[in-house]
Amino acid sequence: MFFKKDETLAQFADRFLRRVALAVLLMAISYTAAATLHFVEGNLNEALTIVRKVFGIGAALIVLPQFINFIRLRMRVKDCGEEPEGFIAEIYGQSAVSAFAVAFVTMVFLEPFAGKAFSDLPPDFFIQAMLALMMATLGINFFIRSRAGDDELDDEFDDDFTDAEQK
Numbered sequence: 001m002f003f004k005k006d007e008t009l010a011q012f013a014d015r016f017l018r019r020v021a022l023a024v025l026l027m028a029i030s031y032t033a034a035a036t037l038h039f040v041e042g043n044l045n046e047a048l049t050i051v052r053k054v055f056g057i058g059a060a061l062i063v064l065p066q067f068i069n070f071i072r073l074r075m076r077v078k079d080c081g082e083e084p085e086g087f088i089a090e091i092y093g094q095s096a097v098s099a100f101a102v103a104f105v106t107m108v109f110l111e112p113f114a115g116k117a118f119s120d121l122p123p124d125f126f127i128q129a130m131l132a133l134m135m136a137t138l139g140i141n142f143f144i145r146s147r148a149g150d151d152e153l154d155d156e157f158d159d160d161f162t163d164a165e166q167k
Helices: 009-036 043-076 087-113 123-166
Strands: none
Touching: 009 043, 009 087, 009 123, 087 123
């Protein structure tokens, strides 16, 4: 089982969200490969199709076991609402908002060009490209924010340790 005995539900959820963020990055690569398929032919097309499938399956394999254990845990633990949301859950939410904002601004910026410059591209391309952009933004933003948060916590610990040595 993936749930550690001394781990709280919030800690387990944080580990789960880290896996989700990694899977989202893998899916961003998969969607980027899918969008690129519209521009290439031959062997490169076949290679990108394989990359797309491998990264998609990899994302599912990263999340699925943890997701099943998360569902099992939620069914066993009755008072899930009383435990505060974890630090990682907050970062994930902020990253999702940033991903939406980047995608929205990109679509607003590109909309005037849609009728003229991009008229020969199929709608699949735009959907895949936008999904790739959103997922990459979410994943990268999540790992940057969580890394910054870890550094801040480490700095606070170092300060406490240094203060204790000076006393």
